[in-house]
Amino acid sequence: MKIAVFGTGSVGDTIASKLIALGHEVKMGSRTATNDKAVAWLKKSDEKKASIGTFADAAAFGEFIFNCTAGGVAVDVLTAAGASNLKGKVIIDISNPLDFSKGMPPTLSVSNTDSIGEQLQRAFPEAHIVKTLNTVNCDLMVNPGMLAGGDHTMFMAGNDAGAKNKARHMLVEGFGWKDILDLGDISMSRGTEMYLPLWLRMYGALQTPHFSIKVVR
């Protein structure tokens, strides 16, 4: 499948590299077509499957999209990608509204009555936003089996059942997740984004980002 990955940070790099390993063709998008980190990712990747470009280039290329940018810029990034390039496509939104301007640990720039997932869905009503993967470190996103044989939980939220089925397929068949908990519509993004303050404090207490939660029921 042709897949776009927005973002060149550790999340974008990890997701893009995993998708290549799974046999997909991946175009990494960033503000400029020659972003240094995107070039570095391209150099280490299979040149037959990997390519880079602007957000719009990537969005036009991908049948399926991963948004791996920071929550504070996510709407701007999708705007740069172009609504017509996003129409009808599944967009996996991994972003979190972390605000580092007030010191550590970061606070949330959006919470309680709104979320980045909802902002994106409102701004791009013809795209299918699926919020998921934002509750774990990027190494775990693509390799849940590194902890407890994968016996832990990934949340999902989105308005479109068909898009959630496609996202679930990617998570389970592609990345190896075993337990997906569908919370409901895109407003459920508030729940998983507001989990970040607890995640950050667990990170501090456990001194590793390689932990996850299993919903015991």
Added chain:
Amino acid sequence: MKIAVFGTGSVGDTIASKLIALGHEVKMGSRTATNDKAVAWLKKSDEKKASIGTFADAAAFGEFIFNCTAGGVAVDVLTAAGASNLKGKVIIDISNPLDFSKGMPPTLSVSNTDSIGEQLQRAFPEAHIVKTLNTVNCDLMVNPGMLAGGDHTMFMAGNDAGAKNKARHMLVEGFGWKDILDLGDISMSRGTEMYLPLWLRMYGALQTPHFSIKVVR
């Protein structure tokens, strides 16, 4: 041990009854010494161990205190209990800042840059606030073994190591918790209080309050 329980709702009732079953003497505190729910609890409880009174009566009685009131009134409740009655005591704060005035699911009245746990510790600097138990339904608080043989996690936050040791002893030896994750000082309450929006959405998706999370690490 002589223990005070502030609050007559389902959390206060459940905690107070469990403490009686464990052999403790319990005084349930409320605004008035003849609160209907407190009277109902007293009637069903062992009269040699159970008693009721005002918040101040209960606080004067208890060597150890459970705050089972709503987050929005917690500071007022402890004020009514009296700072001199709280001095040097462990106060287990189970409250959450849920605001039901804007519809369901509730939002948080305090978040991001403050928490009820911190508000209480600031208002009563000579008491030892320990934030815990606020991340599960009350049935699970006192009977974690009802799910997965108790193989799930309870968080804890507080400034005083000795108070946290006493709280841990109550959780483990009294209530049966096996996995306590100490997040650090009382500011870590922000993490567990901000988990509530996710908890509420899981409650909606799972259609039962009898679930918990295990921190897999």
